[in-house]
Amino acid sequence: MNQIxxxxxxTYREALRNRVMYSLLFFMVALLMVAAVVDKFTVxxxxxxxxxxxxxxxxxxxxxxxxxxxxSAMAREIARRTVYVVLAKPVSRLGFLLGKYVGxxxxxxxxxxxxxxxxxxxxxxxxxxxxxxxxxxLMMIWVELALLSAVALLxxxxxxxxxxxxxxxxVFVIGHLSKGLAQMGANSEDGMVHAxxxxxxxxxxxxxxxxxxxxxxxxxPVGFGAxxxxxxYAVAYTGAxxxxxxxxxxxxxxx
Amino acid sequence: MSTLANVxxxxxxxxxxxxxxxxxxxxxxxxxxxxxxxxxxxxxxxGYLGHNGAGKTTTIKMLLGLVAPTSGSVALFGGxxxxxxxxxRVGYLPEHPYFYDxxxxxxxxxxxGQLCGLDPKETAGRAAELMNWVGLEGTEDVRLQTFSKGxxxxxxxxxxxxxxxxxxxxxxxxxxxxxxxxxxxxxxxLELKRRGKTVFFSTHVLSDAEAICDxxxxxxxxxxRSIGPLSELLTPEVTEVExxxxxxxxxxxxxxxxxxxxxxxxxxxxxEESCDTDIQAVLAAGGKVVSVTPHRxxxxxxxxxxxxxxxxxx
Numbered sequence: 001m002n003q004i005x006x007x008x009x010x011t012y013r014e015a016l017r018n019r020v021m022y023s024l025l026f027f028m029v030a031l032l033m034v035a036a037v038v039d040k041f042t043v044x045x046x047x048x049x050x051x052x053x054x055x056x057x058x059x060x061x062x063x064x065x066x067x068x069x070x071x072s073a074m075a076r077e078i079a080r081r082t083v084y085v086v087l088a089k090p091v092s093r094l095g096f097l098l099g100k101y102v103g104x105x106x107x108x109x110x111x112x113x114x115x116x117x118x119x120x121x122x123x124x125x126x127x128x129x130x131x132x133x134x135x136x137x138l139m140m141i142w143v144e145l146a147l148l149s150a151v152a153l154l155x156x157x158x159x160x161x162x163x164x165x166x167x168x169x170x171v172f173v174i175g176h177l178s179k180g181l182a183q184m185g186a187n188s189e190d191g192m193v194h195a196x197x198x199x200x201x202x203x204x205x206x207x208x209x210x211x212x213x214x215x216x217x218x219x220x221p222v223g224f225g226a227x228x229x230x231x232x233y234a235v236a237y238t239g240a241x242x243x244x245x246x247x248x249x250x251x252x253x254x255x
Numbered sequence: 256m257s258t259l260a261n262v263x264x265x266x267x268x269x270x271x272x273x274x275x276x277x278x279x280x281x282x283x284x285x286x287x288x289x290x291x292x293x294x295x296x297x298x299x300x301x302g303y304l305g306h307n308g309a310g311k312t313t314t315i316k317m318l319l320g321l322v323a324p325t326s327g328s329v330a331l332f333g334g335x336x337x338x339x340x341x342x343x344r345v346g347y348l349p350e351h352p353y354f355y356d357x358x359x360x361x362x363x364x365x366x367x368g369q370l371c372g373l374d375p376k377e378t379a380g381r382a383a384e385l386m387n388w389v390g391l392e393g394t395e396d397v398r399l400q401t402f403s404k405g406x407x408x409x410x411x412x413x414x415x416x417x418x419x420x421x422x423x424x425x426x427x428x429x430x431x432x433x434x435x436x437x438x439x440x441x442x443x444x445l446e447l448k449r450r451g452k453t454v455f456f457s458t459h460v461l462s463d464a465e466a467i468c469d470x471x472x473x474x475x476x477x478x479x480r481s482i483g484p485l486s487e488l489l490t491p492e493v494t495e496v497e498x499x500x501x502x503x504x505x506x507x508x509x510x511x512x513x514x515x516x517x518x519x520x521x522x523x524x525x526x527e528e529s530c531d532t533d534i535q536a537v538l539a540a541g542g543k544v545v546s547v548t549p550h551r552x553x554x555x556x557x558x559x560x561x562x563x564x565x566x567x568x569x
Contacts, residue, residue, distance in 0.1 A: 002369055006366055006369040017357055081353045082353050084321060085415075088320075088321065088349075088424075090342040
């Protein structure tokens with residue numbers, strides 16, 4: 001356990017030194033400024049444009065960073081051969097992978113926290129309010145990013161950084177559309193379309209399950225059932241992804 | 256510290272270990288290591304010699320479980336390299352090491368101490384001792400990104416030793432070091448042996464190996480050509496005698512090998528059997544023998560003859 005935490009700490013420190021993260025934070029601030037202008041010229045919005053666009057920004061920029069860090073966490077270790085001395089120590093390959101993953105989770109938690117705070121402050125400045133539902137929505141964005149970075153780790157164990165990044169971004173986009181696609185497929189008369197959309201729905205994670213933005217925007221109560229289902233789904237899916245990544249990583253040669 | 260009861264007599268046992276890769280569009284097979292077998296006794300200083308690309312690094316990676324052999328078996332202290340308890344007893348310095356360069360030297364050693372399962376206090380004590388040992392005292396708070404190649408090699412050696420391993424595997428440990436650094440590494444290896452540790456190191460610098468090794472293996476194109484104690488591999492008999500001669504008439508030709516002229520002196524290598532006759536012939540021709548140096552077989556001779564044998568056969 002100590003070894004996993006040691007690797008997590010090093011991964012976290014490395015991520016904090018990454019300039020890409022700060023660039024995306026800059027874009028987040030720019031997005032909030034644009035949203036503020038729109039909000040100001042729209043009647044009776046009371047910060048809703050800022051809040052809505054802000055949460056969308058947290059999710060999209062968070063996803064871009066999760067993909068980038070998730071892919072580069074493994075790719076850099078392998079390309080720079082820093083992994084050799086670590087794996088020659090009494091550290092299992094699964095332990096190394098989990099250490100990297102925990103490091104990514106910590107980084108993403110910090111990132112979502114910072115971006116979420118910016119959105120909340122901007123919303124309050126424009127007359128809006130934030131509450132428990134906002135915290136839940138932000139936490140579930142973090143859970144979504146956690147799942148996405150597990151996807152990135154899995155791809156980066158078996159593929160190069162570019163392809164891994166593209167595949168993971170594909171999962172992010174399709175993961176938000178898969179339910180809608182499945183419903184469209186179900187209405188299709190073509191059996192093949194139906195089968196393909198169903199396959200996508202069951203294979204690609206359903207990321208819409210983690211969306212609690214509407215409840216946060218309109219201060220609606222968050223259903224305990226929906227929240228529990230989303231969390232269980234995330235834990236099971238992430239566990240399966242990490243197990244697969246660990247199995248593949250355990251068989252990899254470091255030639 | 257490992258207990259004596261844990262130490263078996265054999266540190267490394269490789270039986271018919273081979274590694275091949277398939278690459279390219281036609282998936283052509285490349286044999287990197289071919290049926291390597293060796294036994295490295297615990298407490299010995301073992302040199303793994305070979306030219307660049309001979310398969311030394313791949314063998315070492317198989318020893319550490321970083322690469323799986325295509326066939327054959329590898330055992331460290333009687334156990335599998337994949338066993339974490341076995342790996343706790345192994346320290347490794349890769350060739351051209353790359354580390355997390357945003358860490359300071361002490362943070363780096365603390366990280367590796369943690370990976371070895373040491374507590375922070377134990378790690379701090381070991382790190383201070385090792386920084387001193389590898390000649391990096393005073394650079395504890397310096398980030399590795401500002402380290403020179405030689406300093407990285409030294410800190411790499413320190414991380415390999417942080418867990419007080421019974422077996423130290425060093426891949427080209429002298430690489431990138433100045434003469435003082437090379438001597439330091441040689442001294443460290445000898446001290447490790449004195450402390451009862453097993454040191455397995457690869458090199459293509461034969462003088463390093465000849466100076467300190469108990470045993471060597473010579474790897475040529477992925478196969479071991481010679482293996483054993485240096486005293487057995489190198490014949491103790493005089494193989495050649497070097498004569499340095501002055502005042503020799505130009506028309507005089509001595510039937511020796513490797514004749515060359517430097518600073519007005521003729522250097523010639525003759526066989527031990529013909530040495531007396533050759534000296535008499537030189538004196539009779541009016542020359543003067545300045546020096547007579549007997550040469551025994553060196554590791555370089557052995558290495559080159561193995562390399563030549565493979566090239567002739569190939």
